[in-house]
Amino acid sequence: xxxxFVNEDSAADHANxxxxxxxxxxxxxxxxxGHALLQAKVSxxxxxxxxxxxxxxxxxxxxxxxxxxxxxxxNQRLLSAQVVAPATSTQKVQIGSWVTFVDExxxxxxxxxxxxxxxxxxxxxxNWGSPLGRALLGAGPGDEVLWLRPAGDxxxxxxxVDPA
Numbered sequence: 001x002x003x004x005f006v007n008e009d010s011a012a013d014h015a016n017x018x019x020x021x022x023x024x025x026x027x028x029x030x031x032x033x034g035h036a037l038l039q040a041k042v043s044x045x046x047x048x049x050x051x052x053x054x055x056x057x058x059x060x061x062x063x064x065x066x067x068x069x070x071x072x073x074x075n076q077r078l079l080s081a082q083v084v085a086p087a088t089s090t091q092k093v094q095i096g097s098w099v100t101f102v103d104e105x106x107x108x109x110x111x112x113x114x115x116x117x118x119x120x121x122x123x124x125x126x127n128w129g130s131p132l133g134r135a136l137l138g139a140g141p142g143d144e145v146l147w148l149r150p151a152g153d154x155x156x157x158x159x160x161v162d163p164a
Contacts, residue, residue, distance in 0.1 A: 030115030096164035
């Protein structure tokens with residue numbers, strides 16, 4: 001087929017299509033707060049999409065494509081979300097627990113195990129499925145666990161477990 005019959009606009013649209021967001025293969029366990037955050041994110045994206053689409057021919061096509069991609073991702077995450085019961089134990093780390101631990105260099109940290117989409121290391125919110133989250137999950141005060149890190153494994157001791 002001659003290149004004369006190729007729709008250049010269509011080819012350009014595919015070249016600028018956003019890369020799909022990868023969905024984790026781990027179960028989508030979330031805290032009640034994480035579920036609310038997912039719902040809020042979907043609502044926010046729907047509003048932004050409606051606002052941009054309302055511009056008609058003046059709409060930013062790339063922005064609409066990005067919003068469509070993000071809506072597909074967050075709708076899928078919301079549909080697959082499995083809300084866990086609030087953490088109540090002080091003897092066993094659960095999703096939602098706040099965990100205080102000390103490493104072999106006497107550095108103390110406090111983190112909360114949360115769902116993947118609500119994780120934010122700067123706020124101490126750690127994905128339960130991360131290497132640190134998996135090391136802590138199910139352990140209790142006085143337990144030593146091995147945190148498998150790319151920078152080198154680190155032995156940590158759980159000092160305290162607080163419910164959410």
